[in-house]
Amino acid sequence: MGMFDFLKVDVIEKVKVPKYTAHLNIDGKELTVANLGVNSVTVSGAKLKVGQSVTFDLNLKDPKQNLRLKGAGTVASVDKKAGTKINFTSLPEESKKAVALFLARFAITR
DSSP: OOTTGGGGSOOOOOOOOOOOEEEEEETTEEEEEEEEOSSEEEEESOOOOTTOEEEEEEEEEOSSOEEEEEEEEEEEEEETTTEEEEEEEEOOHHHHHHHHHHHHHHHHHO
């Protein structure tokens, strides 16, 4: 055994990764968020048409807070692989800031 053999030991740091979830509720149906931005959201499992106006509840959960934001949007595109993209048309500025903070915390932990 050499003098520096202790350096060859692999150390695995066990860090609990915080859980982040995002769901969009439209007409009582919970949809999984595939992509979230400050001005739009992409969901999977929605049966919506391009140009359709929707009202929604956006539920965001992370270790620091649980947010439930109400807003309205317009369906921008529908793609079976990528999902349904909804552009926000009526989301208060405070809610947009809350979404940005959620995304920042998510990016930092990844």
